[in-house]
Amino acid sequence: MRLGTQHLLGIDELQPEEISLILDTAESFAEIGTREIKKVPTLRGKTVVNFFVEPSTRTRSSFELAEKRLSADTVNFSASASSFVKGESLLDTARNLLAMSPHFIVIRHSQAGAPHFLARHCDCSIVNAGDGQHEHPTQALLDAFTIRRHRPIKGTRVAIVGDVLHSRVARSNILLLSKLGADVVVCGPHSLIPIGVEQLGCRVEHKIENALEGANVVMALRIQLERMTSGFLPSLREYANTYGVNSERLRRADDDAIVMHPGPMNRGVEITGEVADGSRSVILEQVTNGVAVRMAVLYLLAGEAGA
Amino acid sequence: MKLLLKGGRVIDPASGTDRPLDVLIDEGKIVRLEPKIPESEGQTVDLSGLIVCPGFIDMHVHLRQPGQEWKETIATGTQASAQGGFTAVACMPNTLPVNDCRAVTESILMESEAKGAVRVYPIGCVTKGQAGDQLAEMEDMSSAGAVAFSDDGMPVRSSLMMRRALEYSRTLDVPVIDHCEDHELVDGGVMNEGEVSTRLGLKGWPSVAEDVIVQRDILLAEYTGGHVHIAHMSTARSAEFVREGKRRNVHVSCEVTPHHLLLTDLAVGDYDTNAKMNPPLRAETDRVGLLEALADGTVDAIATDHAPHHPDEKLVEFSCAPFGVVGVETAVSLCLDRLVLAGVIDLPRMVELFTTGPAKVLRLDKGKLAVGAVADITVLDLERRVVVDCEKFASRSRNSPFAGWELKGQPVLTLVGGRIVHDGRG
Numbered sequence: 001m002r003l004g005t006q007h008l009l010g011i012d013e014l015q016p017e018e019i020s021l022i023l024d025t026a027e028s029f030a031e032i033g034t035r036e037i038k039k040v041p042t043l044r045g046k047t048v049v050n051f052f053v054e055p056s057t058r059t060r061s062s063f064e065l066a067e068k069r070l071s072a073d074t075v076n077f078s079a080s081a082s083s084f085v086k087g088e089s090l091l092d093t094a095r096n097l098l099a100m101s102p103h104f105i106v107i108r109h110s111q112a113g114a115p116h117f118l119a120r121h122c123d124c125s126i127v128n129a130g131d132g133q134h135e136h137p138t139q140a141l142l143d144a145f146t147i148r149r150h151r152p153i154k155g156t157r158v159a160i161v162g163d164v165l166h167s168r169v170a171r172s173n174i175l176l177l178s179k180l181g182a183d184v185v186v187c188g189p190h191s192l193i194p195i196g197v198e199q200l201g202c203r204v205e206h207k208i209e210n211a212l213e214g215a216n217v218v219m220a221l222r223i224q225l226e227r228m229t230s231g232f233l234p235s236l237r238e239y240a241n242t243y244g245v246n247s248e249r250l251r252r253a254d255d256d257a258i259v260m261h262p263g264p265m266n267r268g269v270e271i272t273g274e275v276a277d278g279s280r281s282v283i284l285e286q287v288t289n290g291v292a293v294r295m296a297v298l299y300l301l302a303g304e305a306g307a
Numbered sequence: 308m309k310l311l312l313k314g315g316r317v318i319d320p321a322s323g324t325d326r327p328l329d330v331l332i333d334e335g336k337i338v339r340l341e342p343k344i345p346e347s348e349g350q351t352v353d354l355s356g357l358i359v360c361p362g363f364i365d366m367h368v369h370l371r372q373p374g375q376e377w378k379e380t381i382a383t384g385t386q387a388s389a390q391g392g393f394t395a396v397a398c399m400p401n402t403l404p405v406n407d408c409r410a411v412t413e414s415i416l417m418e419s420e421a422k423g424a425v426r427v428y429p430i431g432c433v434t435k436g437q438a439g440d441q442l443a444e445m446e447d448m449s450s451a452g453a454v455a456f457s458d459d460g461m462p463v464r465s466s467l468m469m470r471r472a473l474e475y476s477r478t479l480d481v482p483v484i485d486h487c488e489d490h491e492l493v494d495g496g497v498m499n500e501g502e503v504s505t506r507l508g509l510k511g512w513p514s515v516a517e518d519v520i521v522q523r524d525i526l527l528a529e530y531t532g533g534h535v536h537i538a539h540m541s542t543a544r545s546a547e548f549v550r551e552g553k554r555r556n557v558h559v560s561c562e563v564t565p566h567h568l569l570l571t572d573l574a575v576g577d578y579d580t581n582a583k584m585n586p587p588l589r590a591e592t593d594r595v596g597l598l599e600a601l602a603d604g605t606v607d608a609i610a611t612d613h614a615p616h617h618p619d620e621k622l623v624e625f626s627c628a629p630f631g632v633v634g635v636e637t638a639v640s641l642c643l644d645r646l647v648l649a650g651v652i653d654l655p656r657m658v659e660l661f662t663t664g665p666a667k668v669l670r671l672d673k674g675k676l677a678v679g680a681v682a683d684i685t686v687l688d689l690e691r692r693v694v695v696d697c698e699k700f701a702s703r704s705r706n707s708p709f710a711g712w713e714l715k716g717q718p719v720l721t722l723v724g725g726r727i728v729h730d731g732r733g
Contacts, residue, residue, distance in 0.1 A: 012506070089619075089622070089623055090623060090624055090627075111624040111627060112508035112509050112578070112625065112626065113507065113509070113577075113578030113624060113625045113626075114624045116577055116578050117578060120577075132508050132509075132626070133508040133510075134507060134508025134509070135508065168508060171505075171506075194504075194511075195501055195502065195504075195505055195511070196501055196505045196506075199502050199505075200505070200506065
């Protein structure tokens with residue numbers, strides 16, 4: 001079994017078997033993270049450019065660690081330090097990077113479709129580390145990996161609560177979890193649920209109490225402060241009151257339900273500190289698993305590129 | 308030297324003609340229009356098997372000159388128009404500087420006179436600098452040759468300014484052409500808001516943002532008695548509003564583009580910037596609504612909104628790409644194949660949408676074949692098969708969403724004032 005693709009652009013393009021392959025492969029890489037010497041020679045001699053055109057600490061560190069544990073040579077190229085400020089186009093910047101013969105470009109970009117654009121013009125493997133409000137495939141993969149360590153995904157009831165409209169994490173998770181047979185419900189005010197989201201593979205609920213009823217997985221999404229100024233919400237206070245994940249609401253979920261958050265969290269807004277730090281929270285497990293999942297992605301793509 | 312167009316089937320919606328007729332042209336005008344004019348009368352052009360129509364008019368193009376000559380010039384844009392079967396185009400004023408005064412109108416006309424392959428009718432700005440604050444000098448521009456007024460690319464944002472423009476333009480008997488877009492509702496959207504924008508994670512431009520302005524404009528036209536023309540109408544609801552407005556005898560007219568008639572937002576596909584235009588490609592229900600409006604007479608004209616952009620400008624992330632597609636070189640073939648051959652409308656109706664329709668909106672004494680009329684003529688070959696090849700465009704730009712389309716029917720001969728400006732009979 002192999003990945004049928006040279007790039008990881010989104011979950012939308014993946015078959016369920018390919019998703020399972022990545023998750024299975026990640027299991028063996030997770031073991032490396034528990035060793036005294038957390039390094040294997042798998043990608044020795046390969047070059048990875050972490051091309052981050054939008055600020056990110058956690059995703060970039062996670063990728064970088066994954067690359068280093070696989071013995072790849074890594075270069076970080078970020079927006080503030082790049083020539084973007086000088087008005088160079090994305091394509092020209094990418095061509096300059098390509099001239100240095102990398103095997104991978106891991107790209108984070110504020111515009112949806114930027115990785116797809118690069119994939120059309122580059123012969124190296126492109127890994128989407130989050131593009132605008134479109135997809136964040138490795139986040140969804142690490143979320144699925146985390147869920148799978150607690151219960152089988154097929155038949156699991158997942159409630160995703162918050163700003164679905166602006167969330168690439170939500171899009172990738174809906175696509176992935178529904179492909180693997182989970183029952184996904186998204187929940188938020190009408191102003192933050194995109195038109196036609198059902199066709200990605202989920203149901204829509206506007207009352208959090210209904211969404212959480214019997215859920216096995218509760219995923220809270222980050223609310224960004226600028227949503228208030230642009231009229232999507234009146235206040236954080238009202239949001240927390242109406243959609244915040246707290247202990248009382250969590251009682252409606254399954255007894256063994258786990259609580260997830262892609263980070264960074266606004267404590268007391270979309271999730272209370274009590275829940276985030278509570279026994280059901282797997283938020284830090286998600287971060288740990290992120291490294292193993294990204295190692296698996298790079299390893300499988302390297303095999304696909306025949307490099 | 309007289310020119311004799313012999314053996315063609317003449318379709319002239321203005322007179323309701325559809326039969327074999329020969330056309331004799333002398334000194335740029337049609338002097339005889341009858342069956343079987345002897346070849347001895349003039350230099351004969353054999354048009355047997357072809358369709359002879361009044362010159363097609365594209366009432367909505369961007370020629371980009373002055374100011375953005377890397378995208379298009381009056382010379383290249385009109386050559387492209389001639390190749391596409393158009394004998395006249397009306398050019399929008401969003402040049403650099405914008406056409407908001409006599410000096411710019413005259414410079415466009417002078418350049419067209421010197422280098423244009425087809426007739427060019429400038430459209431002036433509604434407001435100074437297209438800024439929406441003060442009316443532009445419509446009277447002065449009109450007397451210099453401007454045929455209509457529009458802030459195209461931008462809507463006339465203020466309802467009060469739109470009211471004033473509709474009132475003021477009445478004296479001149481010219482239409483105010485509005486690009487109907489509620490800026491606040493569009494809110495930076497880059498494609499139609501719907502299932503496809505949700506899947507692609509692109510910011511949506513909802514159809515209702517067009518509809519509210521279309522209905523506002525119709526109400527203001529009704530109230531003031533002015534003539535509002537809706538540019539590049541893209542939604543089924545807007546078509547309903549125009550249909551109702553016409554039923555109430557409001558002076559409202561509208562145009563649709565081939566791309567809104569033939570494509571939906573699915574064409575954005577894998578972030579194809581050549582499927583990015585303003586207004587955006589809509590849902591299938593909108594497309595169907597536009598086709599109905601085309602067939603039932605609600606639509607007055609097919610116009611291309613020819614909007615050339617340099618390939619480098621389109622070779623960027625989808626959200627960063629400029630809005631717009633080229634159109635003059637594909638419009639007629641697309642309509643012949645996908646509208647007429649497909650049975651949506653018949654050929655005389657299509658010819659009307661390119662001739663008498665736009666001529667009436669712009670009050671041009673054009674779009675007809677009659678003795679005494681200027682010999683602006685478009686000849687069609689309904690049997691010719693073409694594959695859209697952007698590399699063969701006369702336009703400076705290549706941003707077409709129709710590359711590779713296989714079409715049946717093509718404009719093969721274009722005459723302006725009796726002079727052949729394009730001959731592709733091969």
